[in-house]
Amino acid sequence: MKIVILGTNHAGIAAANTLLDHYEGNEIVMIDRNSNMSYLGCGTAIWVGRQIEKPDELFYANPAQFEAKGAKIMTETTVTAIDFDQKEVHATTKSGENVTQNYDKLVLATGSRPIIPDIPGKELDGIHFLKLFQEGQAVDQELAKDTVKRVAVIGAGYIGTEIAEAAKRRGKEVLLFDAAKTSLASYYDEEFAQVMDENLTNHGISCHFGECATAFKGVNGRISQLVTDKATYDVDLLINCIGFTANSALASDHLETFKNGAILVNEYQQTSDPDVYAVGDVATIYSNALQEKTYIALASNAVRTGIVAGHNIGGTTLSSPGVQGSNGISIFGLHLTSTGLSLQAATRAGLKVAFSDVEDLQKAWFLHEDNDKVKIRIVYEEDSRRIVGAQLASHSEIIAGNINMFSLAIQDHLTIDQLALLDLFFLPHFNSPYNYMTMAALSAK
Numbered sequence: 001m002k003i004v005i006l007g008t009n010h011a012g013i014a015a016a017n018t019l020l021d022h023y024e025g026n027e028i029v030m031i032d033r034n035s036n037m038s039y040l041g042c043g044t045a046i047w048v049g050r051q052i053e054k055p056d057e058l059f060y061a062n063p064a065q066f067e068a069k070g071a072k073i074m075t076e077t078t079v080t081a082i083d084f085d086q087k088e089v090h091a092t093t094k095s096g097e098n099v100t101q102n103y104d105k106l107v108l109a110t111g112s113r114p115i116i117p118d119i120p121g122k123e124l125d126g127i128h129f130l131k132l133f134q135e136g137q138a139v140d141q142e143l144a145k146d147t148v149k150r151v152a153v154i155g156a157g158y159i160g161t162e163i164a165e166a167a168k169r170r171g172k173e174v175l176l177f178d179a180a181k182t183s184l185a186s187y188y189d190e191e192f193a194q195v196m197d198e199n200l201t202n203h204g205i206s207c208h209f210g211e212c213a214t215a216f217k218g219v220n221g222r223i224s225q226l227v228t229d230k231a232t233y234d235v236d237l238l239i240n241c242i243g244f245t246a247n248s249a250l251a252s253d254h255l256e257t258f259k260n261g262a263i264l265v266n267e268y269q270q271t272s273d274p275d276v277y278a279v280g281d282v283a284t285i286y287s288n289a290l291q292e293k294t295y296i297a298l299a300s301n302a303v304r305t306g307i308v309a310g311h312n313i314g315g316t317t318l319s320s321p322g323v324q325g326s327n328g329i330s331i332f333g334l335h336l337t338s339t340g341l342s343l344q345a346a347t348r349a350g351l352k353v354a355f356s357d358v359e360d361l362q363k364a365w366f367l368h369e370d371n372d373k374v375k376i377r378i379v380y381e382e383d384s385r386r387i388v389g390a391q392l393a394s395h396s397e398i399i400a401g402n403i404n405m406f407s408l409a410i411q412d413h414l415t416i417d418q419l420a421l422l423d424l425f426f427l428p429h430f431n432s433p434y435n436y437m438t439m440a441a442l443s444a445k
């Protein structure tokens, strides 16, 4: 069987590795327009903020590894069209040569691109996006310039908040904007996001929330001012981080799509064309919290969906258990993690939910060093008492592991009452006998 994989980043790599490592006798062709593969965007802010010196270790795969396993890999080759009737992929190489690859099964792993705000001045120099390694390099080079003193970041979601920290660490004056009332509003309720907002402000970042960019103005073709619905700011550099949109244009005329344009897939990652699979950021995903298909762009989902598609194409039926959109962020030592839906998001989705909040020390009360407070919220359905979300905030790194338990609870449809008496270990170095997770579940009304 000939399998063509379009896009060789996290999702395409996971599909290719699954097929190459577990199934024999297939011809695998991988095509990508980029010159590199496997770039971990999650490391961009860490590198740009100089928490690591170089970006070299942010790549975990290269074309030679796939060639060694027998795949044909074509980088710097842009797919221009797909003929789904003839089962052919048309592409153009870097040198301008047009090439065609036929397929028995096709994997769309073309991912996503940052959303471009449609406002005047968007074409000016000094306006950047952050997705590719090359875009990270461009921002890194800008931050090295002495002339770049004031940086505006539009969008205080995950990328915006992380790059705001990085620019501050590079000694810049940083202004962070979001249309929402707080940072991280898509992931956390106000009570949690405000902890991050305070942290950002305390570290010298100027937060402008509930404020929308309306125009970018320039001098000699380069950004010099940001105009919002509230004021005008002089800026030397502007970074847009207002979310991703699926790269589905190659297939959206032929395949069924979700309301945001992502390719609709079933639990086997199969699209409305049975010979075409879609994985990662280009595709929808099933949310166990919402109990319906949705769109969540995460590398963790890209890897899992690539594995599921690989096995199903290879011949092993494997159904995806769905996801919770579990995520985390760490800014100037403050960590926030969440899974499922916040109270706001659940209410917006029409769920009738309640919540339980607790605040306590991470470790036992008699340990006075490195014993930070933890803030926890569990969100659950009022009638069924099914857990639909959890949020944690602390300077303690231990919360990073805890959120995964809530992810499993949501996946397995556990109720808040089932969580209350769950056997959680106790050791003073890590927690208290009255664990805050237990106490949050026990105190649910």
Ligand SMILES: Cc1cc2nc3c(=O)[nH]c(=O)nc-3n(C[C@H](O)[C@H](O)[C@H](O)COP(=O)(O)OP(=O)(O)OC[C@H]3O[C@@H](n4cnc5c(N)ncnc54)[C@H](O)[C@@H]3O)c2cc1C
Pocket: 006, 007, 008, 009, 010, 011, 012, 031, 032, 033, 034, 040, 041, 042, 043, 044, 045, 077, 078, 079, 080, 109, 110, 111, 112, 113, 130, 131, 132, 159, 247, 250, 279, 280, 281, 282, 297, 298, 299, 300, 301, 302
């Ligand atoms: C700054 C940053 C930080 C992030 N941090 C995290 C994090 O901490 N945790 C997390 O889970 N997620 C994180 N993400 C999100 C994560 O990077 C994405 O969800 C992930 O990259 C999706 O992988 P993918 O393979 O589906 O798509 P992509 O990474 O978008 O890859 C798609 C590939 O398809 C190729 N392609 C597209 N169109 C064509 C075409 N026509 N022809 C040929 N090739 C094509 C592209 O060149 C690309 O290589 C972060 C993203 C960014 C930008």
Ligand SMILES: NC(=O)C1=CN([C@@H]2O[C@H](COP(=O)(O)OP(=O)(O)OC[C@H]3O[C@@H](n4cnc5c(N)ncnc54)[C@H](O)[C@@H]3O)[C@@H](O)[C@H]2O)C=CC1
Pocket: 042, 117, 154, 155, 156, 157, 158, 159, 160, 177, 178, 179, 180, 183, 184, 185, 186, 211, 212, 213, 241, 242, 243, 244, 296, 297, 298, 327, 328, 329
């Ligand atoms: N730690 C992690 O897991 C990380 C995950 N990612 C993922 O990558 C994807 C893209 O990240 P982001 O671009 O940060 O998207 P995001 O969805 O996290 O945040 C976008 C932010 O932009 C704001 N916004 C939207 N339109 C706006 C406008 N016109 N003006 C001002 N603000 C506006 C939104 O309110 C939101 O807070 C997301 O799916 C994210 O989860 C990215 C970085 C880190």
